[in-house]
Amino acid sequence: MANQSSPTNVTIQQVAEKAGVSTASVSRVLNNSSQVTDELKARVLRAIDELGYYPNRAARHLRAGVVRKVGVLFADISNPFFTSVLAGIESALQQADYVLVLGNSNEDPRIEQLHLNAFLEEGVAGIIFAATTPVKERYQFVLQAGVPMLSIDRTVEGLKIDTITINNVDAAYQATNHLINLGHRDVAFISGPENRTTARYRQMGYLQAMKDAGNLPPRIEIGNFRQDGGYEAMQTLLISAKQPSAVLVANGLMTLGAMQGIHEHNISIPGGIAIVGFDDMPWVTSLQPPLTVIAQPTFEMGRIAARLLLDRIRTPDNPIQRINLETQLIIRKSCGYPLEGNTSITVDTPLRSNLSV
Amino acid sequence: MANQSSPTNVTIQQVAEKAGVSTASVSRVLNNSSQVTDELKARVLRAIDELGYYPNRAARHLRAGVVRKVGVLFADISNPFFTSVLAGIESALQQADYVLVLGNSNEDPRIEQLHLNAFLEEGVAGIIFAATTPVKERYQFVLQAGVPMLSIDRTVEGLKIDTITINNVDAAYQATNHLINLGHRDVAFISGPENRTTARYRQMGYLQAMKDAGNLPPRIEIGNFRQDGGYEAMQTLLISAKQPSAVLVANGLMTLGAMQGIHEHNISIPGGIAIVGFDDMPWVTSLQPPLTVIAQPTFEMGRIAARLLLDRIRTPDNPIQRINLETQLIIRKSCGYPLEGNTSITVDTPLRSNLSV
DNA sequence: TTGTAGGCGTTATCAA
DNA sequence: TTGATAACGCCTACAA
Numbered sequence: 112m113a114n115q116s117s118p119t120n121v122t123i124q125q126v127a128e129k130a131g132v133s134t135a136s137v138s139r140v141l142n143n144s145s146q147v148t149d150e151l152k153a154r155v156l157r158a159i160d161e162l163g164y165y166p167n168r169a170a171r172h173l174r175a176g177v178v179r180k181v182g183v184l185f186a187d188i189s190n191p192f193f194t195s196v197l198a199g200i201e202s203a204l205q206q207a208d209y210v211l212v213l214g215n216s217n218e219d220p221r222i223e224q225l226h227l228n229a230f231l232e233e234g235v236a237g238i239i240f241a242a243t244t245p246v247k248e249r250y251q252f253v254l255q256a257g258v259p260m261l262s263i264d265r266t267v268e269g270l271k272i273d274t275i276t277i278n279n280v281d282a283a284y285q286a287t288n289h290l291i292n293l294g295h296r297d298v299a300f301i302s303g304p305e306n307r308t309t310a311r312y313r314q315m316g317y318l319q320a321m322k323d324a325g326n327l328p329p330r331i332e333i334g335n336f337r338q339d340g341g342y343e344a345m346q347t348l349l350i351s352a353k354q355p356s357a358v359l360v361a362n363g364l365m366t367l368g369a370m371q372g373i374h375e376h377n378i379s380i381p382g383g384i385a386i387v388g389f390d391d392m393p394w395v396t397s398l399q400p401p402l403t404v405i406a407q408p409t410f411e412m413g414r415i416a417a418r419l420l421l422d423r424i425r426t427p428d429n430p431i432q433r434i435n436l437e438t439q440l441i442i443r444k445s446c447g448y449p450l451e452g453n454t455s456i457t458v459d460t461p462l463r464s465n466l467s468v
Numbered sequence: 469m470a471n472q473s474s475p476t477n478v479t480i481q482q483v484a485e486k487a488g489v490s491t492a493s494v495s496r497v498l499n500n501s502s503q504v505t506d507e508l509k510a511r512v513l514r515a516i517d518e519l520g521y522y523p524n525r526a527a528r529h530l531r532a533g534v535v536r537k538v539g540v541l542f543a544d545i546s547n548p549f550f551t552s553v554l555a556g557i558e559s560a561l562q563q564a565d566y567v568l569v570l571g572n573s574n575e576d577p578r579i580e581q582l583h584l585n586a587f588l589e590e591g592v593a594g595i596i597f598a599a600t601t602p603v604k605e606r607y608q609f610v611l612q613a614g615v616p617m618l619s620i621d622r623t624v625e626g627l628k629i630d631t632i633t634i635n636n637v638d639a640a641y642q643a644t645n646h647l648i649n650l651g652h653r654d655v656a657f658i659s660g661p662e663n664r665t666t667a668r669y670r671q672m673g674y675l676q677a678m679k680d681a682g683n684l685p686p687r688i689e690i691g692n693f694r695q696d697g698g699y700e701a702m703q704t705l706l707i708s709a710k711q712p713s714a715v716l717v718a719n720g721l722m723t724l725g726a727m728q729g730i731h732e733h734n735i736s737i738p739g740g741i742a743i744v745g746f747d748d749m750p751w752v753t754s755l756q757p758p759l760t761v762i763a764q765p766t767f768e769m770g771r772i773a774a775r776l777l778l779d780r781i782r783t784p785d786n787p788i789q790r791i792n793l794e795t796q797l798i799i800r801k802s803c804g805y806p807l808e809g810n811t812s813i814t815v816d817t818p819l820r821s822n823l824s825v
Numbered sequence: 826t827t828g829t830a831g832g833c834g835t836t837a838t839c840a841a
Numbered sequence: 842t843t844g845a846t847a848a849c850g851c852c853t854a855c856a857a
Contacts (some may be wrong), residue, residue: 120533120614122834132685133844138836147842163612165588169535169836172526173849176477180590183570189555189767191548191750201572205579210590213540213570215558222562231522233537233567255520257477338750370754392751393548393695397727399756410546479850490828495852503826527850530833 121162130158140165156187172234179207181420182230184214184223184240185195192363192390192409193241196263199413200239201307207421209236220244231256237420242267245306245436259423263416266308273423275416275434279309281318282405282438283359284386290357291324293446295385299330300353301365307336313361313389330355334365341365345372356384357446370398381447391441400444407438477575478519487515493528498523529591536564538777541571541597548749549720549766550598551756553620556770557596564595564778576599588613594777599624602663616780623665623790630780632773632791636666639762639795640716643744646760647714648681650803652742656687656712658701658722664693670718670746675739685711691722698725704732713741714803720747727755738804748798757801764795 119310123141127134139147140155158164181204185193197213204211212233214226220243227250230238231434237259242250245271253260254272262274283300290298300317303310314331321327332347334340341360348355351374360366366388370380378384380400388395391406419432480498484491489508496504496510515521529535537560542550554570561568569590571583577600584607587595594616599607605629610617611629619631640657647655657674660667671688678684689704693696698717705712707727717723723745727737735741737757743751748763776789 123836124834134834135836135844135846136842139843142836144836148842151843163609165585165613167591167834168589169526169529169531169591170849171589171836173524173530173833173851174835174837176849178526179639188558189552191546191551194548194551195546198572201545201570205572205582207584211570211584213554213558213568215555215562225562228522232525232528252520256522322776364750367751367754371758374754374758376757393721394724394749394751394754397724397731397751397755399731401728401731447771480852481850491851492828492830492853493826496827499852503855505826508827523851527833527851529849530835530849531853533833 120179121164122167123164125166126155126158126162129162130154145335178234178236180210180212180233180235181231181417182212182214182226182238182240184216184230184238185242186216186218186223186228186241188213188215190364191392192407193264195409196413196416199410199415200417201413202410203414203417203421207417209417209421216243218243219250224249227253231258236424237261239263239416239420241265245308259420259427261416261420261423263412264309268308271431273419273432273434275412275419275436276309277407277412277436277438278317279312280316282389282440283313283361284320285316285440286405287317287320288324288357289440289442290359290385290446291320293325293357293385295357296327297330297353297355297357298327299332299348299358301332301334301341301348301358301369303334303336303340303361303365305333310336310361317359325425334361334368336362338364338368339369341368342372343368345369349373349376349378354384357381358384358386360386360388363388363392366390366402366404367394370402378423380445385446387446391439396443397447403443403445404441405438406441408436412436443455479524480521483512483515483519483521485513486519489700509691533751535591535593537567537569537590538774539569539571539590539592539595539597541573541583541587541595543573543575543580543598543600544769545570545572545723549747549764550621552766553770553773556767556772557774558770558773559767560774560778563775566778573600575600579607581606584610588615591797593781594618596620596773596777598622602665616777616784618773618777618780621666625665628788630776630789630791632769632776632793633666634769634793636669637673637676639746639797640670640718641671641677642797643716643762644674644677645681646797646799647742647744647803648677648684650714650742652714653684654687654710654712654714655684656689656705656715658689658691658698658705658715658717658726660691660693660697660718660722662690667693667718674716677679691718691725693719693722694799695721695725695728698722699729700725702726702729706730706735711741714738715741715743715745717745720745720749723747723759723761724751727759737802742803744797744803748796753800760800760802761798762795763798765793769793779820 123134123137127137127234137155140152216223223243239261241264248269260272266274302314332344334344360369388402388404391404395402480491480494484494495507552661580600596618598621604624617629623631646824659671678686689701691701717726745759745761748761752759
């Protein structure tokens with residue numbers, strides 16, 4: 112009894128016939144609109160059940176002109192950071208009865224364009240994305256098509272769209288400061304690709320903190336935001352003439368690579384080297400020692416992004432919002448205790464934000 | 469110049485008018501079908517460009533009755549295991565020019581039903597899912613609607629659908645054997661929820677290995693497949709009268725929890741306790757020591773699942789396939805070296821499969 | 826080669 | 842309260 116070409120081919124027509132009513136009545140029952148006799152309603156519902164009827168969204172959408180569907184385009188869906196954000200988005204969309212269409216650009220602007228086009232054709236009501244490039248021209252056509260976009264995690268300079276990020280500068284500043292307060296003077300920074308705004312801003316925070324601490328000499332290695340990048344950057348630091356006594360790593364995957372590098376050199380943490388990572392990922396408490404990290408509210412970030420986008424869809428002309436979320440420096444054991452007693456940061460307490468992007 | 473309610477509201481009509489041709493001609497250009505004058509084509513394309521026209525998929529789908537769109541419904545999208553599978557699916561779908569609609573059931577059968585309904589309404593051509601329950605009746609209605617399903621990671625007994633899993637029994641058997649060959653006699657197993665087929669099969673493999681090794685006494689703790697579950701199960705084992713000398717953990721997140729528990733008790737690995745985990749996740753090489761694990765081919769699993777489903781969509785009446793993928797025991801440093809010299813397992817070599825589900 | 830027109834499944838308007 | 846019908850945007854016979 113396999114269905115031929117088109118799945119779910121029972122229509123409102125057939126339901127109407129079976130129930131002995133008009134299609135209009137069936138429609139009314141479906142949308143439980145106002146006035147329908149209980150008797151009629153019952154007949155229709157029975158017919159629906161017996162036939163295994165499902166409304167066809169394509170037809171609904173065509174008719175209504177409005178679509179409860181949102182496109183989500185990430186740059187690397189296997190990065191746990193994005194995964195967690197995705198979970199937040201999914202949660203909010205589901206609550207609002209929106210469907211989520213997912214794409215992965217894999218950091219490739221070409222693939223990104225493909226997905227954006229597919230989203231437009233699919234008729235999504237809005238798009239949440241993490242841009243692969245900072246070139247605003249690549250994204251204009253979506254806005255021109257009347258589809259609102261929301262940029263998450265990264266910013267696209269000059270593009271007038273809602274944006275949700277974390278306080279990158281401040282977060283890196285505080286983390287660096289934490290290390291400096293513990294007595295470290297040689298604090299290195301493993302950064303990310305320079306065309307990524309997150310990398311740039313975090314680097315700014317790091318540099319500022321080093322400067323404010325009396326012009327300590329900065330030391331920066333650039334990684335690729337992936338595990339191998341963190342590993343290699345750490346190698347470079349460790350085999351250099353003068354090893355840093357502490358290091359701040361700009362994202363979660365690179366932190367893993369860096370840890371591996373440190374272990375392989377049999378250097379103790381925090382005795383031999385102190386380390387602060389980004390992202391409070393599931394594994395950080397299982398590392399040895401448990402990691403001090405800058406926690407981003409990833410799930411919340413996704414939730415807020417989705418809500419903001421839905422608002423925008425409803426009221427397109429509201430003022431553009433750029434939301435900057437607070438991070439939290441979570442102190443565990445990878446940095447040790449004060450070498451000089453002057454730290455003011457408390458364990459597990461959110462930081463004040465006194466710097467902003 | 470913000471668009472009102474409906475996005476992308478320029479239609480084939482308007483393009484036709486602007487180009488001074490009929491809608492049929494525009495359509496022909498769009499689907500670059502056979503015969504159209506280059507001159508006409510050029511005019512149409514220009515009009516399309518100037519108006520920023522995008523075809524409306526709802527209308528197309530309504531017309532065509534067939535949809536290049538697949539639903540993916542996972543039980544926990546923030547579990548990195550699923551994330552990696554998802555990446556594989558996305559990759560295959562994108563290649564085939566299919567759109568991916570994502571849902572997260574959060575292990576809740578009610579939400580699962582909601583998503584399945586939404587998928588049907590959305591008109592997906594097929595569904596890939598990880599079942600929240602083993603009750604086949606919950607899924608029948610999808611098949612009755614003519615939409616093929618593919619079960620991934622888990623099986624739904626009695627449901628005649630394509631299924632793709634790993635050789636759970638064999639994998640657990642081999643891993644347990646590895647520990648036994650290293651001289652361990654008290655090997656515990658941290659299992660998962662009993663209504664999950666993966667947990668059941670892995671447990672079977674463990675029990676069989678213990679039995680085959682001369683009826684070694686098994687010891688099983690049930691966790692929830694999440695991090696806290698692994699932590700608690702490990703606590704129970706460690707504070708018990710007789711600590712096991714080795715433990716096998718049934719999934720990746722629980723392994724993290726177990727590691728944390730071990731570290732907190734200041735027990736050395738593998739000296740104090742040996743551990744083998746499931747899933748070769750990004751973090752396992754950064755743990756101290758690097759973890760010996762059973763690696764599932766997660767990305768490939770997703771890819772194969774997507775391809776299989778697309779095949780099924782094209783040819784619905786082909787015989788049902790149940791694909792069982794090989795795993796690989798990757799030996800690192802969390803089990804130590806042979807206490808009695810009789811292991812036959814090589815580092816990083818795929819295992820033979822001599823047991824099957 | 827190009828145009829006309831009907832219909833895909835639904836909902837909303839209007840009439841009964 | 843219920844029914845008939847037009848329209849959403851697109852594609853494809855069929856006609857010109």
